Amino acid sequence: MSIKRSVYDFLTRLSVKLKGGGDKAIEKQKKKGKNTARERVEDLLLDEDTFLEIDLFVEHSVKDFGMDRKDLVGDGVITGYGKVHNRPVAVFAQDFTVAGGSLGRAHSKKIVKVMDVAAKAGIPLIGINDSGGARIQEGVESLCGYGEIFYRNTKLSGVVPQFSVILGPCAGGAVYSPALTDFVFVVDRISHMFITGPQVIKTVLGEDITQEELGGAMTQASITGNAQFYAKSETEAFNTLKKLLSFLPANSKELPPVSKPIPPDHPLGDDVIPDNRRQAYCVKEIIRGIVDASDFLEVHEYYARNMVVGFARLAGQPIGIIANQPRILAGVLDINASDKAARFIRFCDCFNIPLLTLVDTPGYLPGADQEHAGVIRHGAKILYAYSEATVPKMTVIMRKAYGGAYIAMCSKHLGATFVASWPCGEIAVMGPEGAANIIFRREIAAAEEPEAYRQEKIREYEEKFANPYVAAKKGYVDTIIRSSETRNTLIKVLSMAKQSRTGHPHGNIPL
Amino acid sequence: MEKELDKLIIDGTEYVTEVPECSIKPYEGVSDPSEIRAFIPGTIVEIKVSEGDMIEPGVVLLLLDAMKMHNEICSRESGLIGKIHVSSGDSVQKNQLLVNIIINK
Structure with a gap:
């Protein structure tokens, strides 16, 4: 193959890969009011033209359940590093347009790789979660993937700051990676987190609850406390994240x-x-x-x-x-x-x-x-x-x-x-009222005018200790x-x- | 939009402050040991006692199939089995009364 031809071939492959799950899937994502994973990373989070993507050409090697005929671009996740306000960060963004952002072995290996980059370089790690969950066709391999991510979340804890931006579903075991990170961001109507969803709750307990009530953004921000930051839009969430980063050192060895x-x-x-x-x-x-x-x-x-x-x-x-x-x-x-x-x-x-x-x-x-x-x-x-x-x-x-x-x-x-x-x-x-009630309980009870006596003792305590x-x-x-x-x-x-x-x-x- | 302020008493002092609904829950007490209720919806698999039986704490009264398990339902107290309200094969709701126990005093 001539050099010219090989470059042409490369650019053709690249243009397909950069489209993720393809036009139809992207349109579906947009209809839900969501940005694509690539837009989130390149436009909303990172400084312009600073993203260096790695592992775009990674592919899965699963043969079961017809998976051998399926080509999943980047295995459903975008990973790499770039800069926020001119300071380096490592980032991964699950791509819902590719197999629902489901997590398979190759997908998790990419995340693990970028986590290891963050650890070695001593830079913050930002994860963008938008995934249907484990890729069931891959069985225990997908569970292994989650486990390896949790392990690194824990090892990185207190070493570099870790952030999770929940921009889609995040259910079952998948919720535990964000829960292990330092700060979780949720967006109104877009984020949903739960261990068991509304359908399971309906079947097992017979209780009716909507997705929004069960694990929507405001639920996570106000009732459960699982999320530290609530935003009305994806843009607002990323702007808050960037502001938060401005207070923090890149790692535990540096000063803010x-x-x-x-x-x-x-x-x-x-x-x-x-x-x-x-x-x-x-x-x-x-x-x-x-x-x-x-x-x-x-x-x-x-x-x-x-x-x-x-x-x-x-x-x-x-x-x-x-x-x-x-x-x-x-x-x-x-x-x-x-x-x-x-x-x-x-x-x-x-x-x-x-x-x-x-x-x-x-x-x-x-x-x-x-x-x-x-x-x-x-x-x-x-x-x-x-x-x-x-x-x-x-x-x-x-x-x-x-x-x-x-x-x-x-x-x-x-x-x-x-x-x-x-x-x-x-x-x-304690407060003067409570203290007077306890210290002078007998005296108050025996006093001719208990309430007046009580008030006098409250004032006395106030002057002495308050x-x-x-x-x-x-x-x-x-x-x-x-x-x-x-x-x-x-x-x-x-x-x-x-x-x-x-x-x-x-x-x-x-x- | 300022919410209306409530009162909260701590150590005899009354504070004017906002009291969010979920933060103060009345104490409901422990459940009545003479009423055995379903802690989860499910299906009765087997009833192991009959009305009038003497039972000790921890004796299995019936099996409730829920969450892919045969859950053993026991009494906390010793006493006599009073009325049994369900039969094997019945579907039950959460908190549904299953068995009355006449507790030994």
Whole structure:
């Protein structure tokens, strides 16, 4: 074959391969409001012309069930590497137009290869999931494929950041690769995740439930907490992912990228929270008053809303924020809030991102439901995560810090680098009402006017303990600052503290 | 769109805050041990006891075919078999009453 001929032959083969499952299948994909795998990788995710595809010419070698007559382009997945905001990433995107993106041996081998590239190069791994599941014709070979991917997801955990963008069905065993990664993105009406689908549930349990209710995007973002980010469109999901990447180092050995400091749009004054400790407010407003450009990327926005977590910058330095949200459930700690915070803390500790904890919590959520669902075991995860973390840990007590929840929210006792309290901080075993009721129970019962006596004792307790000075006297609070001084104080702490992790490396186990 | 605020009491203090529906569940108590119910829909394969039989905890009362398994349905308490509400071959719904137990006090 002449060189000219061979080049012509190559280009012909290439043009067929680049079409994936062909025009008809692409049209079907588009009709569902979905982009093709190639569009997602080249147009929505990566910087222009940076994608270097590998294994486009890989083919399966299955002979059973008529598979030998089937030509599956790229075996249903696109893999390679490219750049996001000029920083390298490894990527795979399942191609639903080829055999429904089903996972066979060759398909999984391609994913495994690109995961190994991410491990060797120390670059983030982004997976785009759009697959009908295991390729049944391949039997145990397809299960082997999933297993090898899970194994690598786990080995890569805490080494490079891993992301999953669910842009189609993701059912059965397939859900566990995303669940092992650090962040899962879902898109309204496009993403569906479940272990057993609506039909199986109907046959086995006789229960009717739609795909959307069972495992749609909002279900995953708000009820199950399986997804950290919810978007209205594929474009929005990728834009959020790119923003998230901008806070993160490429791997656990690097420091997060520092950008130019920008002051907040509305800096905090000295009257940012209500006088009345029973009054709610939105802690996100406080966060925006502290961080650079008032820019806060919230993680798990719709799940366990009594705890707010997310990324922001302080003088250009990325930080992870964990904050009680008095607006929801008075900012109590409960099972879901504990799991949410603990996993976020451990992620930040994996990737050298300093922590800022904002405290205003009355304690743990009471209830038989919480106790029986294991609030002790789940609550322990926050204690573990904070104690284990060796990145700088800064804590600001804004108002209530009561009881076990005070200890749990990155107190000095769990190794906080720096603890500040605002003058209205209340560090106590419980709220004044509850404390007075217990300490003076007999006296209140015996008093001539029990309610008046009770109120007097509440005031007494308030004056004595509902302040930050008792804790400051003992050195459990390093300093007391006005809320307007918060940003500048935290910036000073950050410039002093050693940023990288000094403890033993750990993964980011799903919690 | 701000949601209307509810009240939540912690340690005697009443907080004005949003209480999402799913976060507070009333305690429903443990199920009544004198009523043996189907924990899953399925088919009764075999009934191993008769009305009036004395039973001990853990004795298999009947087999329920569901999830590709013959599930053994037992009593938690000792006592007498009261009414048996199903026959072998019956299809049952989740939570359907199968057997009454007259529990030994």
